[in-house]
Amino acid sequence: xxxxxxxxxxxxAVMMATGAQAQQGPLRITIEEGIIQPLPxxxxxxxxxxGEAGQLAADLARVIAADLxxxxxxxxxxxxxxxxxxxxxxxxxSFPDWKAINAQALVTGAxxxxxxxxxxxxxxxxxxxxxxxGEGLQFSGTTDGWRRMAxxxxxxxxxxITGEGGYFDSRVVFVSETGPKxxxxxxxxxxxxxxxxxxxxxxxSAIVLAPRFSPTGDRVLYTSYESGFPRIYVLDVGxxxxxxxxxxxxxxxxAPRFSPxxxxVVFSLSQGGNTDIYTMDIASGQSVRxxxxxxxxxxxxxxxxxxxxxxxxxxxGSPQLYIMSAAGGEARRIxxxxxxxxxxxxxxxxxxxxxxxxxxxxxxxxVMRTDGSEExxxxxxxxxxxxxWAPNGRVIIFxxxxxxxxxxxxxxxxxxxxxxxRQVNTPEGxxxxxxxxxxx
Amino acid sequence: xxxxxxxxxxxxVALSACTNPNRFGGDDAMAxxxxxxxxxxxxxxxxxxxxxxxxxxxxxxxGDRVLFEVDQSSLTMAGRTTLDGQASWLLANTDYQxxxxxxxxxxxxxxxxxxxxxxxxxxxxxxxVSRGVPANRLRVVSYGKERPIEICSNExxxxxxxxxxxxxxGGLTS
Numbered sequence: 001x002x003x004x005x006x007x008x009x010x011x012x013a014v015m016m017a018t019g020a021q022a023q024q025g026p027l028r029i030t031i032e033e034g035i036i037q038p039l040p041x042x043x044x045x046x047x048x049x050x051g052e053a054g055q056l057a058a059d060l061a062r063v064i065a066a067d068l069x070x071x072x073x074x075x076x077x078x079x080x081x082x083x084x085x086x087x088x089x090x091x092x093x094s095f096p097d098w099k100a101i102n103a104q105a106l107v108t109g110a111x112x113x114x115x116x117x118x119x120x121x122x123x124x125x126x127x128x129x130x131x132x133x134g135e136g137l138q139f140s141g142t143t144d145g146w147r148r149m150a151x152x153x154x155x156x157x158x159x160x161i162t163g164e165g166g167y168f169d170s171r172v173v174f175v176s177e178t179g180p181k182x183x184x185x186x187x188x189x190x191x192x193x194x195x196x197x198x199x200x201x202x203x204x205s206a207i208v209l210a211p212r213f214s215p216t217g218d219r220v221l222y223t224s225y226e227s228g229f230p231r232i233y234v235l236d237v238g239x240x241x242x243x244x245x246x247x248x249x250x251x252x253x254x255a256p257r258f259s260p261x262x263x264x265v266v267f268s269l270s271q272g273g274n275t276d277i278y279t280m281d282i283a284s285g286q287s288v289r290x291x292x293x294x295x296x297x298x299x300x301x302x303x304x305x306x307x308x309x310x311x312x313x314x315x316x317g318s319p320q321l322y323i324m325s326a327a328g329g330e331a332r333r334i335x336x337x338x339x340x341x342x343x344x345x346x347x348x349x350x351x352x353x354x355x356x357x358x359x360x361x362x363x364x365x366x367v368m369r370t371d372g373s374e375e376x377x378x379x380x381x382x383x384x385x386x387x388x389w390a391p392n393g394r395v396i397i398f399x400x401x402x403x404x405x406x407x408x409x410x411x412x413x414x415x416x417x418x419x420x421x422r423q424v425n426t427p428e429g430x431x432x433x434x435x436x437x438x439x440x
Numbered sequence: 441x442x443x444x445x446x447x448x449x450x451x452x453v454a455l456s457a458c459t460n461p462n463r464f465g466g467d468d469a470m471a472x473x474x475x476x477x478x479x480x481x482x483x484x485x486x487x488x489x490x491x492x493x494x495x496x497x498x499x500x501x502x503g504d505r506v507l508f509e510v511d512q513s514s515l516t517m518a519g520r521t522t523l524d525g526q527a528s529w530l531l532a533n534t535d536y537q538x539x540x541x542x543x544x545x546x547x548x549x550x551x552x553x554x555x556x557x558x559x560x561x562x563x564x565x566x567x568x569v570s571r572g573v574p575a576n577r578l579r580v581v582s583y584g585k586e587r588p589i590e591i592c593s594n595e596x597x598x599x600x601x602x603x604x605x606x607x608x609x610g611g612l613t614s
Contacts, residue, residue: 255551268554385550
């Protein structure tokens with residue numbers, strides 16, 4: 001149980017940093033003293049229960065370990081340090097051997113392959129107390145979906161130890177980029193959250209921008225210049241069929257996002273030089289204008305309950321963040337710090353708004369509470385922009401562009417404490433990520 | 441038409457003299473293209489940059505673009521002068537339509553820059569309309585920060601990227 005408490009302390013430390021109300025005293029101490037230590041864990045290669053499963057037994061363990069390690073909350077103990085020789089899923093665990101190498105959590109598993117079918121079993125142990133952390137579980141699937149099974153195991157481990165929802169069995173849709181700054185080619189791509197299984201959804205014959213997942217991950221909204229003008233399209237991820245959503249003559253539309261129901265799109269429409277926010281019912285094509293000022297209003301994002309919209313407006317003279325009802329009307333400003341604020345995105349937990357901030361020649365990804373309080377900047381660089389939330393609201397992926405003539409874009413992730421910053425693997429340059437919900 | 445063409449040429453020569461006198465190999469060439477006898481001046485290849493009715497002439501001599509200050513979409517004095525020339529040219533060359541492309545530098549988010557580019561393109565369009573160019577010959581599009589022409593990350597490049605470019609279409613078939 002000791003281990004479990006330590007784990008919980010870590011999680012609560014993460015929650016604390018978001019400004020959530022601290023429920024437990026000791027956790028505050030952990031944060032203030034800055035002694036957050038990643039939890040050491042071990043994932044020995046799974047037991048191969050059938051002859052064909054050997055490679056998979058190792059690969060599954062590697063993906064699970066990478067998922068956990070990538071959170072920054074956990075630290076993998078390499079197999080070279082192992083004393084125990086794990087080979088039998090059902091044999092008693094030799095806890096002293098794992099304690100001796102300071103492992104606090106242990107994940108063991110077994111995999112059987114039969115034709116195209118894979119069956120994966122796993123258990124999670126609290127090494128210090130020598131107990132199971134929850135029941136053993138098994139997942140079945142097909143061989144080509146093995147990575148998803150690994151992510152599902154890792155999500156379960158992460159949830160059991162942290163008490164948070166997982167985010168590993170998810171995907172990211174983004175803009176894949178090649179070429180120099182003055183001749184950039186862009187096409188939509190989709191991949192697993194960790195960069196595996198990249199698939200291209202469009203070609204690069206027209207500029208494509210800012211894809212956004214539907215709430216179920218089956219469709220993507222994006223902006224394309226294929227008509228010669230920026231227009232919003234909706235694309236079915238499975239069939240890659242697309243259709244234009246809004247094409248009124250003399251207008252440009254961009255910055256779309258789905259409502260939580262998936263039935264409505266909120267977006268920006270420019271006409272006569274003025275950009276305002278509209279919603280459109282996807283089935284009927286009926287639009288409603290939500291803002292009506294000479295200012296630029298763009299980058300709208302729904303609250304998770306669908307009742308409000310956070311957006312960016314320069315009505316005060318510089319771009320700032322505002323929240324209004326999903327039906328439009330009065331908006332209240334929530335950003336008051338130095339600099340310019342843009343691309344607000346409501347956290348799936350509803351507690352925070354992530355945003356891009358430009359100040360003193362630098363760009364930042366930051367988060368604030370929905371009343372504008374407790375603003376915290378998580379990153380700083382020449383150009384960071386366009387945050388998107390992990391399904392559990394604990395991690396953000398964004399675009400980072402480097403400076404100068406050779407400037408290029410890539411995807412980065414940062415946790416909401418700002419401590420764990422990493423580049424996300426993509427085969428080419430990457431920008432404008434949108435994180436899917438957990439897959440079903 | 442003849443009179444208009446000639447007066448335009450004079451304006452164009454003046455303009456060219458202050459912006460880029462050597463564009464066509466020196467002032468002599470320009471003097472030649474200002475042939476007061478009208479029609480095609482001697483030595484002018486139709487469609488080439490010294491054919492005053494060519495898109496090349498529009499792009500290079502009239503000037504196809506206007507530049508903007510940081511975060512601004514209001515036209516500068518130099519921008520108005522360029523647009524005056526564009527308006528005259530478009531009124532003289534009625535076969536042409538134009539798409540005005542608004543652009544931003546890389547400082548700023550993608551979405552905001554799209555909206556800012558729309559403002560800039562619209563500012564240029566409204567000015568041309570105010571100078572008599574029929575609105576139905578002009579369309580606007582914003583590229584935000586997607587299409588920089590200069591790629592360094594400092595003001596020297598940014599100043600050239602904050603632009604509205606009048607791109608001609610038509611003229612050949614009609």
